[in-house]
Amino acid sequence: MTTLTYRDAVREAIRGAMQRDPRVFLMGEDVGRYGGSFAVSKGLLEEFGEERIRDTPLSESAFVGAGIGAALGGMRPIVEIMTVNFSLLALDQIVNNAATLCHMSGGQFAVPVVIRMATGGGRQLAAQHSHSLEGWYAHVPGLRVVAPATIEDAFGMLPTALQKPDPVLIFEHALLYNMKGELPEGAGPTDLDRAVVRRAGAHLSLITYGGSLFKALDAAQVLAKDGIEVEVIDLRTLRPLDDETIMASVARTRRVLIVDEGWKSGSLSAEISARIMEQAFYELDAPVARLCSAEVPIPYAAHLERAAIPQTDDIVAHARRLVTRGV
Amino acid sequence: MTTLTYRDAVREAIRGAMQRDPRVFLMGEDVGRYGGSFAVSKGLLEEFGEERIRDTPLSESAFVGAGIGAALGGMRPIVEIMTVNFSLLALDQIVNNAATLCHMSGGQFAVPVVIRMATGGGRQLAAQHSHSLEGWYAHVPGLRVVAPATIEDAFGMLPTALQKPDPVLIFEHALLYNMKGELPEGAGPTDLDRAVVRRAGAHLSLITYGGSLFKALDAAQVLAKDGIEVEVIDLRTLRPLDDETIMASVARTRRVLIVDEGWKSGSLSAEISARIMEQAFYELDAPVARLCSAEVPIPYAAHLERAAIPQTDDIVAHARRLVTRGV
Amino acid sequence: MRPLVSRTHALELLRAMVRITRFEEKCVELYSAAEIRGFMHLYIGEEAIAVGVMNALSPDDAVVATYREHGHAIARGIGMGPIMAEMLGRREGVSGGRGGSMHLFDAASRFYGGNAIVGGGLPLAVGLALADKMSKRNRVTCCIFGEGAVAEGEFHESLNLAALWRLPVLFVCENNLYAMGTAIERSESVTDIHQKAAAYGMTSEAIDGMDVIETEDAAKRAVEQIRGGAGPAFIEYRTYRFRAHSMFDAELYRDKAEVEQWKERGPVKTLVARLEAAGLGSHDDLTAIEAEADVEIEAAVAFARAGTLEPIDELSCFVYADDAQNAHIATIARCMDGE
Amino acid sequence: MRPLVSRTHALELLRAMVRITRFEEKCVELYSAAEIRGFMHLYIGEEAIAVGVMNALSPDDAVVATYREHGHAIARGIGMGPIMAEMLGRREGVSGGRGGSMHLFDAASRFYGGNAIVGGGLPLAVGLALADKMSKRNRVTCCIFGEGAVAEGEFHESLNLAALWRLPVLFVCENNLYAMGTAIERSESVTDIHQKAAAYGMTSEAIDGMDVIETEDAAKRAVEQIRGGAGPAFIEYRTYRFRAHSMFDAELYRDKAEVEQWKERGPVKTLVARLEAAGLGSHDDLTAIEAEADVEIEAAVAFARAGTLEPIDELSCFVYADDAQNAHIATIARCMDGE
Ligand SMILES: Cc1ncc(C[n+]2csc(CCOP(=O)(O)OP(=O)(O)O)c2C)c(N)n1
Ligand SMILES: Cc1ncc(C[n+]2csc(CCOP(=O)(O)OP(=O)(O)O)c2C)c(N)n1
Ligand SMILES: [Mg+2]
Ligand SMILES: [Mg+2]
DSSP states (O other): OEEEEHHHHHHHHHHHHHHHOTTEEEEETTSSTTOOTTSTTTTHHHHHOTTTEEEOOSOHHHHHHHHHHHHHTTOEEEEEEEEHHHHGGGHHIIIIIITTHHHHTTTSOOOOOEEEEEEOOOSSOOGGGOOOOHHHHTTSTTOEEEOOOSHHHHHHHHHHHHHSSSOEEEEEEGGGTTOEEEEOTTOOOOOSSOOEEEEOOSSEEEEEOTTHHHHHHHHHHHHHHTTOOEEEEEOOEEESOOHHHHHHHHHHHSOEEEEEEEESTTOHHHHHHHHHHHHHGGGOSSOOEEEEEOSSOOOSSHHHHHHHSOOHHHHHHHHHHHHHSOO | OEEEEHHHHHHHHHHHHHHHOTTEEEEETTSSTTOOTTSTTTTHHHHHOTTTEEEOOSOHHHHHHHHHHHHHTTOEEEEEEEEHHHHGGGHHIIIIIITTHHHHTTTSOOOOOEEEEEEOOOSSOOGGGOOOOHHHHTTSTTOEEEOOOSHHHHHHHHHHHHHSSSOEEEEEEGGGTTOEEEEOTTOOOOOSSOOEEEEOOSSEEEEEOGGGHHHHHHHHHHHHHTTOOEEEEEOOEEESOOHHHHHHHHHHHSOEEEEEEEESTTOHHHHHHHHHHHHHGGGOSSOOEEEEEOSSOOOSSHHHHHHHSOOHHHHHHHHHHHHHSOO | OOOOOOHHHHHHHHHHHHHHHHHHHHHHHHHHTTSSOSOOOOOTTOHHHHHHHHHHSOTTSEEEEESSOHHHHHHTTOOHHHHHHHHTTOTTSTTTTSSOTTOOOBTTTTEEEEEOSTTTHHHHHHHHHHHHHHTTOOOOEEEEEEGGGGGSHHHHHHHHHHHHTTOOEEEEEEEOSEETTEEGGGTOSSOOHHHHHHTTTOEEEEEETTOHHHHHHHHHHHHHHHHTTOOOEEEEEEOOOSSOSSTTOOOTTSOHHHHHHHHHTOHHHHHHHHHHHTTSOOHHHHHHHHHHHHHHHHHHHHHHHTOOOOOGGGTTTTSSTTOGGGGGSSSOOTTTTOO | OOOOOOHHHHHHHHHHHHHHHHHHHHHHHHHHTTSSOSOOOOOTTOHHHHHHHHHHSOTTSEEEEESSOHHHHHHTTOOHHHHHHHHTTOTTSTTTTSSOTTOOOBTTTTEEEEEOSTTTHHHHHHHHHHHHHHTTOOOOEEEEEEGGGGGSHHHHHHHHHHHHTTOOEEEEEEEOSEETTEEGGGTOSSOOHHHHHHTTTOEEEEEETTOHHHHHHHHHHHHHHHHTTOOOEEEEEEOOOSSOSSTTOOOTTSOHHHHHHHHHTOHHHHHHHHHHHTTSOOHHHHHHHHHHHHHHHHHHHHHHHTOOOOOGGGTTTTSSTTOGGGGGSSSOOTTTTOO
16 A cells, blocks of 8 residues: 555556556646646656657647647657646647547547546636536547546556557546545556446435545535435546446436536536436436536636535535435 | 528628628638638628628637637627637637636626537538537537527527627538528517427427427428327527426427437537436426437448438437337 | 936836735735635736836727736736735625636726636737727737747737738737746747747837836837837747746746846846936835835735625626626626727 | 659659549549539649659658648559549548548558648647657658648647657648638738748748649658758648639639639649650650540549448447457558557
């Protein structure tokens, strides 16, 4: 067991991948000399040199596209976009190139690029720096989208992503970087295909991912004191979604609350609700409920931001209401 | 009554708005000398001159941003992005500026810009030119998103959009431009808030919008021959969604099929299904079903493209299955 | 080096700079005390640019700035109280507490932010200038950004558009040599920024950004030319930020010695030295101005602290300007008709 | 004007150009007959560029082209049969019928499309070159685009990156004076494109794109320099498209006379005239070459028409390269290991 932060776990994952495979390199704004805007890559420049820890200009479209091109050219690039907010400038490359090339070329070209970015709100960074758009990306065929919430996944998903011949987007919730935890001895690559039950419970399925996972687990603890047993599902992979794990849980609990930091309309939570409608309608004892961010540009002021984003007490309140609702 | 095409209707709407309000101008790639890539603006350069029918360089981000800036500066710009496929290059401006400025400035600045673009597949233009991303845009608070399907709406939504103090995105399905129809004498601005029932029916609510509307109406006709009465709802406005009209229809028919040319996962259809789950769960006789595009980059070959996009016969088949499904 | 014009004017410039410096020093205090949160980017070291440029503008010109905009906002004449209130997330803040340090907005002085996406403000400025040109109003839009923005595609698209359409934009590049931790040699194949603008066929100059007499003079010349209808102009001000990029930056990427060297050329220091050399003033003037500024700043802090929090049920007001619930908020969309 | 080198080489160049012209003339026929659908952009008039540039490349160099890429694909040596099959949406097409005219791909000749987003190919080319440089392979990536792409931010970002990192990219701008209906004077404040590249500190030339001897010579010089490790190079070829932008274009934006003038300088015409002037050949050579090409084209059409349609149940194969269902398709991701 090693105690480390989520940030350290990502760094160790990068380091390990770079040590094992000379085709792997890290590229992005301030990943080198600055040490990464979240200090994820601190120390890696010294270890691997500036060819492989590659600072880029502020040119999101070009360096993301260059990552795609380098993948076409046989490398295994890890492209860091500082935050999801700036990824909008690179969206054309991601959606029109990375996601299409394999299919459009009749299977001739694969694009094994990994694109990491920080996501989420909660740090009082206001409207342009607080997006949660991972669910949006999960709309696009040709992409894989994952959101490691735990230290083990922060460490284990990257190597698996690098093994994939397809573009993988990794969303790291910015509030998780400081989280401390244990990494079991011999921890290694984790899969990118399955959701996991992080806590079992019979009364309600609480489906979430990323930054909201720990709020959900906290809520579950609170509810447990009142005898409400909540099953907490960490989606882990947002595209493809693991329907099997979701539906199995629904079959057990018959009630579902989805917690998603994205704006409600058109969020990933909508897709999950629609799938439960399609696959488990007759198992439900109550309509699936969603708790998402308010549909506003995220404001700076602490109390407003807090109100805009799902919090533990909101989860508790929603869950309680859902469980006590009649059949 | 005048007989005209959808294309003509959009052109007449632009012309009328420009005649009435000197602050209105049209800006985009090839809107002037070329006459618009879909010939929408043909003839307008001659009528209004190059200041107000403004050809732009291939700089989607800058000219969309300039439209936002011009709106801040008191103009009422109509920005044409040739197709939604290229709008990805302007997404940062739309999501981080147009959608945020009013809220983020505490209500000091409004952004009355109208952004029009063609959308949809069906013309064998392959993966990079066949996106249906209007549902994606509908995720973003601060934007209004509409999809006129009829000639009356093509004519009537633009002037209403120009009256709005907020950014309005108008999605015109490229296959509709050649559609001919009648414009009632005295047709004028139409609202941007309400869905409408295009055909009444008791057995099934068929919810759709844009290019799929006419496929849905055709399907309803086919089904009517078998005694299946389908209610066809044209959403018209994708953000905000008109829950009232949707739920009223669900209450009548108790069965719903949503048809959406977007990719299924994370499509607008998911949001509608989730809302019906939340607001009308106990009224349903069967789970809400969705018919969307296959989750693939749209291929060139005619038979593959046809298979990838919802067609009339698919709608008929899905609707039939849904209506005959047991309670 | 241009001569000092008059003691009065020189002291005005000094005061304008010192107000910024002292204000930001106070911000650091409040940040440490957790009264200010989020990202905060200090302008200290670059004050001569904001002061010189804002002095060249008329009240009905427009300003589009970045997240490092305290200096521009203050020099533009926006009250320190409402700015500080914004940083404290108060309703009395310039943006009602919704924007914070990175998003100062003020309709009255046509201050269009406070934009936190690097390069994202340039197209807005082009559009504002387009509106003026189409409406035949002789106004200038001043667009400020760092040298890091030069690598963004939007920079090029915007410069081209402004030059092509001959729009009244004053592009002001604050070249402080670093974009976060990235030195300009690591981000630009050709580091002479002002030449990039010249490549679009607009007037372009590189100016010492540490000497407020120079910054003001260059801005005035550029604005005059733009008002004359010559289309856009570009000024690259060579400067340096004395503080970290933001409050989270460990400054691993630059030498302390380099920072110290630049501090020797600090804009306040430079101007005081010039005053003294010209026999027009002394260090005592500085001391007096600082004292004055501190009084103003204390009042601003008091104003901000006394401010209120926006009720949570107003959270969704102004997501849309035409939302009926907006009506009960005092701040009303003032700019709807373009005036 | 460079002298003709040899009859053999000149006839090779002629043949290469004529194959493109005749192929595209056949495409027009098939488009009218609705055998080809979607967007189709003809290269006729610009053949000298594809031929000159592809002649300068080695088999293991890479090519990134646009939607107007029939000429590049043919000159690169991709079989006309598979190209035509692609346009007919057949499984035997270069992209299995999924790409069509705008998306010709061929792993064997490292032909990376056929990219239909203007400017979108440039970052890919930068990345391919980066992979080569990091892997210490002495290969060149040739990136072709129209002058319309110069207004896109991605153009600048990519040129800067390539120059900054000294990557082995040959940027080829086909300046045919129009982007759809937009003349270059209406899209660029400074219309001398090759100077824009020079502003990034890379070698840059403007070359007559109608004379294949010149186009080839310039490309060879540039490729040699790139292979020598000098970083990227840029060539602006001045050319003209003789046909409409696509099959939907009414050509309202340009004079018939202008088109006719340029046709006088057509690349085939120009080369034949030079052959004749040098006494190295005659119009009969052209006639013979055309006849030969027509035979090849008929065979290609026959191949394409005999092609099969991909079964609909394979629609979702290759959305992901690691999808198990891909296995039953003959075309296998050939490029996974970067060779
Ligand atoms: C598009 C985008 N990419 C990255 C960032 C993160 N970021 C914020 S400021 C900054 C550095 C900008 O440097 P420069 O333009 O030189 O301005 P300075 O901070 O030096 O004043 C970066 C990378 C951002 N805000 N926007
Ligand atoms: C980003 C983007 N915007 C618009 C288009 C539509 N479009 C296709 S080709 C073209 C003109 C491009 O002109 P140029 O780059 O000069 O190449 P040419 O067609 O002349 O060879 C346009 C506007 C597009 N494909 N991509
Ligand atoms: Mg800087
Ligand atoms: Mg062109």
